[in-house]
Amino acid sequence: MKILIATSCVPFIRGGAEILADSLRDALRAAGHEAELAAIPFKHYPPERIPDHMLACRLLDLTETCGVRIDRVIGLKFPAYLIPHPNKVIWLLHQHRTAYELWDHPRAGDLIHYANGPVIREAIHQADRELIPEAKAVYTLSQNVSGRLRRCSGIGSEPLYNPPAHAGLFYNRPAGDYLFFPSRITAVKRQWLAIQALAHCRERVRVRFAGGADSPMQQAECDNAVRELKLGDRVEWLGVVSEEQKRDLYANSLAVIFPPVDEDYGYITLEAMLSSKPVIACSDSGGPLEFIVDRKTGLVASPTPESLAQAMDALWVDRRCAAAMGEAGRARYEDLNISWKNVVEKLLC
Amino acid sequence: MAQNHGLRILIATVRVPFVYGGAEVLAEGLCRALIEAGHRAEIVAIPFKWYPPERILDQMLACRLLDLSETVGVAVDRLIGLKFPAYLIPHPRKVIWMVHQHRQAYDLWQHPLNDLDRYANGADVRAAIQRADTELIAQAQGVFTISRNVALRMNRFCGLHATPLYHPPQMAGLFHTRAAEDFLYFPSRINPLKRQDLVLEALAQTRLPVKVYFSGPADEPAFERTCVALAQKKGCADRVQWLGPVSEEKKRDLYARSLGVLFPPIDEDYGYITLEAMLAHKPVITCTDSGGPLEFVVHHETGIVAEPTAEALAAAMDSLWEDWERARGWGDAGRQRYEDLNIDWNNVVEKLLQ
């Protein structure tokens, strides 16, 4: 088949969605198809630019190339998933968030600051409701995204999980004496919650953080918290690490701690499972909860320092339990059939 | 315009899905050159389907609706537009480096190979393309073309003035030369516009036992079959080799070992082949109506410019075949001419960003 992956892009920015699109293209090619990206530039501000780009996408024609049919279009992001095609499948990474769950987010809220924000938001809602159902099938990144799509747009969809990058390269080693928290340092990932939890731990739990800070301010906030709570000897900041280093840190950890708020998906949870490590998350963490089975493959705490501390202590004292949970996590990963082969099959059927 | 260092530059072009050709090579070459010059550069490629004709209008409007002026609050310092209709994308600091306009609305209108004029609304869409080009190209801060040929067309049809700006073929530095062997080389896609068939007609009429090697993929299998049959029919099939698509390395090797290069297309925009031949110190045989190559081939100094007839081409091929010394001299002169023309990415970057 000839397949185009329709996605939106912001020039000079390359993030998770771009990596995913590339991985999908590679997986389609590995399965013997011809696949290419159609990346349409998107500037979302000021708000009236959004309808402009929506219309631009609607005016494109991806049905054929040089007289040969393009068999399928896979839409990933707004507004590229609005491009019309008789054989379109949407694999929704997320809708235009600042019109939905991030509308009034204190830091990420954007449309809400404009005079025409509400009107554009309403326009986006209506367009999604009208046009997403044009697709032959609608898949999403996770149950979390499907849930939002159902609640906000009344549209049903099926979660379709994809593997983290280099899934085959993760491995397991005997547990060392630290919990691993690999993630961008930013408010929604809640490193600060893990730090506060540490202060409540009975045991001498240690946490190693890896990842870059979204802004120097984020790092400074964390450093201040560590200093105030006198946790300097219990916390280590590794900054940005290489992929190999990251896998090694997973492999040698006792457990992975990842308590973000309302995460779309959460590759970290899967990386932990691939490394046969239990995961500690919170009841409002979103994506990770689709994979963690409480007390079987990890622990789900309430989003409070005390509750999180209890979970951290529990694994710290019972290493055998932690190891068993890790194994169970690995088995669960296999059971979930999270593979590009599965993704390709679903998107092309 | 402001300082020319560390700029954020977008290259706006179109992409026909699953087709990878000269325009893609050019865009990538430009992107690399800009990055090497210390800037941040990316290619923005808008999918393009030109049929039925009204689709062209849709995509023109789509391009007008895109906003590439900034990303995440930081200005995009330049937009370099290469192809229609991507060069219509608005931007306050736009420079056009025209690969070509939509030729079907201009020089190829009513050409046998055109399809725009076969539609009921073809004339209307043609008028719209011409008007849009005329109104909007002029809004750019600088207008360049890849060759004088393209600039002349723009002037003739739209009354617009543009500056030709030459660029090197891919891997220009890797072309080399060797002692000539007994064949002329025609390294182009097999395509009616390149006129492999004319060369075969000519080959049938040469006095001397000229040999020709063809390499390159066939854009249309039917045309390739026609050519092969023609060679048989004219009785020169024994002096022809069809090498098909060859690797870049093999291609450079063939250039290096050839006696000379044949490249007589119709009204070529630019013509990497001419430059590749010059880089390989080889003379070029081309035709008076070949377009781009004429900007580089100097008759009886770096090659031969013949009338586009079988007789004239046959005479040109014989002329090269009978005096290998002279052919080598012309080839070296061609290389010198290449140097003199300052065909260099640094020059391109400098001109586009001034």
Added chain:
Amino acid sequence: MLKINWFSPLPPARSGIAHFTMQVLPLLAKRREVALWTDQDQVSPEVQRIARVTRYTPDDPPWRKINDGAISIYHLGNQPDLHGGIWQVSVRQPGIVVLHDLCLHDFFFMLWIHYKKDRVSYLAALERWYGEEGRQAGQAFCAGGIGAESMAQRFPLTREAVQGALGVITHSRGALEALGEAPGCPVAALDFPYAAAAESRYREWMAARSAAPRPPYRLVVFGYLSRNRRLGAVLDALAGFNAREQFRLEICGQLWDEANTRTQIERLGLSSLVKLRGFLPEPLVEQKLSTADLAINLRYPSMGEASLSQLQFWDYGLPTLVTRTGWYASLPEDATAFVRPEHEVEDIQSHLRAFLADPGAFRAMGERGRQSLEHNDPEKYVDAMTQFAAMALRRSPLVTALALAGRVGNDLSAWLHPAASAYLLDRASQEIVTIWPGKPRGYP
């Protein structure tokens, strides 16, 4: 829970609309969360008890906070010092516009010419809606060559105020259409909210009325009495009426031309029958209305607005003479005594005669007027307003669609060849309509 942003004059501003707001707001605040917005320097404490009041500067509204509300309701009237800021915000963020004055020429004239010294905008607006004729009239008006009333009637400029709105509320059925100023968005004509006095109070007034000795019967005229209140005709009618001694007329309120009126009263020999009371404080108003027999509430010409004073007369069960024009023409036949504009004196006299023949019939008319006030129940008003707002909000994608169409049209005009414009304009419109169809499909 639809949170509503409310932009209107607020006490202590001297505006009937501030008073209107105080009637309606407490009921609205029971049903919805309300955020009040003001650019006034002062707001009475009583207002803060009903809903939270936030100040804004019209040049730089705090959109982040405003956007916590789901929809904005903008109250417009003719006073630029009270409504200028509100209008400015309404231009930038579409919402529901409530027109308390149907003709807004004076608003725009004062706002642009007097406050902003911006003649260009004023003339541009006239041209936008009324073409070259409007522009020239505006120029003449600025030079003093045309009367204000004439300008206002010919060029109401209402559309200038409502052009981007999601919906418009008026208090007078068909009035905008009659003015020729109907906008593209939905218009709801709601009965003006009026909380009738309690039955017990009404019965007190009835008692007071019966207690007063009859004849003579008491006629009243109330309010700001400019020329369109037709006092001259009333006095002429009374003067020419044989049985005029049966009546006494009290003129309560500020007279536009007191000297002239006094002269006319003298000339007509009505000095013993007609008294000028001037502007009365509230307790005296109550006294006068509760003991009056017939109110005279003529207006001609009328801009079409609803009359609060008419509702007040009915609150007191007072039968009323009204001119058959504008909003008044829509009043129930059996609760109103109509006077034709071209036959004022004749009709007034005819009604006076009828009154003397059967005062009971007129009393019944007043009763029916009071009963009709149930349509003006403020609870009903608030319900209708919130329903309309919810409906208008669902239409908001059309605002986006229209704005996009405008931008597309603008761009195309720079480069699109006429041969292709029919196709491309249609194509773009089709696509815009596909994305945002006029009737939204379902709403979760």
